[in-house]
Amino acid sequence: MTTGTTSPTASGGAPSGSRSLAHPAREDIRLEGVLHALADPMRLRIVCALAAAEGELTCADVELPVSKSTCTHHYRVLREHGVIQQVYRGTAKMNGLRRADLDTLFPGLIDGVLRAADLQAGRLGDG
């Protein structure tokens, strides 16, 4: 999805995505890293929101009770551990879950975590 058709409006020309971000290859994603990334409440919220959106969200789309710097930090942790992918798009940065990679490496893991988060949310505060 991200590759293929480059610029949507195509007026920019050559390297429209000049700002690029380093992502770990699928083989480099480690279970402990993923678990660590998911173990933080803020990051778990981000991941849940991304999963619920089933698409890309900007960093600002997920409301978090922390400063913008901290926000950037959490997104970076998620990206560097292979949980999400990030692509610049204009002034915004789109975030998406790396479901395909994660499901291939650890089938059922993300589903289990998302389901667990959902159950816990219902159990704790959502009544």
Next chain:
Amino acid sequence: MTTGTTSPTASGGAPSGSRSLAHPAREDIRLEGVLHALADPMRLRIVCALAAAEGELTCADVELPVSKSTCTHHYRVLREHGVIQQVYRGTAKMNGLRRADLDTLFPGLIDGVLRAADLQAGRLGDG
């Protein structure tokens, strides 16, 4: 919390093995806590060993490349986050996975993590 050290030979009530350890109630187990507990390589190893044993193991049964103090620390983290239960039995302390509680709260989560750990072990070390 500063209790203990009292009534080692108290009659009645508690059984003679009265050294008891505080475990969180099932309702108090939090997903972030479980994920955090599982995110450490040593602790993940312990949990995998416990799951493979399908029973109780002493702390010393799981060989870890760390000192005994560190070992105790990791077991305590696992217990305090509701991942394992610990019971004194003579001089030994038996450790067991809290599968029933975890599966009730977060169905599929532990299975997913264990399977992921297994897959990753095969992918990395086995060739």
Next chain:
DNA sequence: GCCGTACTACGACGATTATCGTACGAACGC
């Protein structure tokens, strides 16, 4: 009663982390 085994408590230490504020850069619209 004494000793060995199994685990713990405590203090220490370095490394990592989560958080913030401020200053900066990159793209868009005017």
Next chain:
DNA sequence: GCGTTCGTACGATAATCGTCGTAGTACGGC
């Protein structure tokens, strides 16, 4: 061009964590 919006980089800071060693406690066997 200029300003706005969105995100980043860089320090700074306090908290947490993983690790260790040493000293200590509980239990069982002799």
